[in-house]
Amino acid sequence: MMNKLIFGRYIPGDSLIHRLDPRVKLIASFYFIAIIFLANNWQSYLLAAVFTFCCILLSKIDFGFFARGVRPLLWLILFTVALQILFTTGGTVYWSWWIFNITEYGLQNGVFIFCRFVLIIFMSTLLTLTTQPLELSDAIEYILRPLKAVRFPVHEISLMLSIALRFVPTLMDETEKIMNAQRARGVDFGEGGLLQKMKAIVPLLIPLFVSSFNRAEDLATAMEARGYQGGEGRTKYRVLHWHQRDSLVVVVYACFTIALVFLRG
């Protein structure tokens, strides 16, 4: 079950993309999602696609991983594309029945939406595949730092985030263990109707919840024993460094944006 989930996985490597500063990667990914909406004709989409594939090539990660990233969202994409194709009017009408019709613009829009989806998923998969969760939480903390001015608890949020990330595999293991223990006692997971399936979740959820409380208590005690008094007066062990390659990303993105604006119709 857990192995199919490609989203949020990290693939260790030593490519240029891997070594980029996580802040750059995080902001660049969001920026890409924003500017992909600038594209509105096939030239601009082609440019965006080429750009994305270059990034993927640079990461030296097997393309299969990206394809697998798209798979869970495939139905959502196809559904949206189908809606676009069937309900957009304008241009030459190829086929029409009741309120549905397939038109030139509809097909074009469908293809564009499909590209947009796939490119966005590729880019965000690229971010998570090449960045350790830890680096991501560091990056988020750094980016949120200005919010301290409005009394936003940046330290607390980032600590929570890093503890949450650290406990994900631990809790996954535990879930697996509880599931197997309950199976041994005759609980059928994923069998029967919806109601039965939901009922079967209870003997998994409650022990998991209770044990999380115990873990939280133990962890809090251990943290206090090690002198944790909150964010005040703490120093940081990990620091992010800005390299030349990170500046390069900014330049590349600027060129990409200009080209995109130039190409859009």
Next chain:
Amino acid sequence: MKPIIELQEITVRYNEEELAALNKVSFSINQGEWVALIGHNGSGKSTLAKTINGLILPQEGSVTVGDMPLDEANIWQIRKMVGMVFQNPDNQFVGSTVEDDVAFGLENQGIPREEMLIRVKDALEQVRMSEFSTREPARLSGGQKQRVAIAGVVALRPDIIILDEATSMLDPEGREEVISTIKKIKEQNNLTVLSITHDIDEAANANRVLVMREGELVREGTPAEIFSAGPELIGLGLDLPFPEKLKAALAQRGIDVPKEYLTEEGMVDWLWTSVLNK
């Protein structure tokens, strides 16, 4: 010798109506000593450990650590002196990787980064976990995680290490590993160790053994003194060390065994000499 930890008439009650978890417990530990605290489940051992660094504040009595009375004012100063390693290796791992976890305590103390890098490296070397420094906890064994927890404590350079059943969730191999690591670090840094344990062999290594029952300190002495009580220990809900078990089994078969406590080596010596003398 000057006591580094002193407890006087400590009483802790979790719930007003309930039996006290600790009832007028007094003892002191000297600088450089290795003291083992044993007792059955619910005898108040863990509560006692937590009162020493103020994780639990006693209702009555006073705790003094290194000349400082434990109170609100110097609680953090005392926590700097006392390092604790807890039972569950997973639940005390704060950092996302080994080195982050070791650095956590240092970050809390506001130690500059250059100093941190040195201390983390040094601490990981002491517990022989250097090559794992960038690993995530999910990819470590229980014993390795406990060694990282010890490194986290060592990096803080405390005067006292409290092991709160630190080996109870480990297999014999991991247990051996952790105990030998602690032993080495204790010798190198002249630390005081208070180890709370169910493991009778671990207790046999200590300079002094304290036995608890129902929140009270019932016995105190060297391992030899405590373990020569033999079957009485079982009455306290404790196990016997292996040489004692062997002695009991021999006595049952009508063999005259020495009364006093013998370590495994002592037992071997006695066995071969007695066979030769026949």
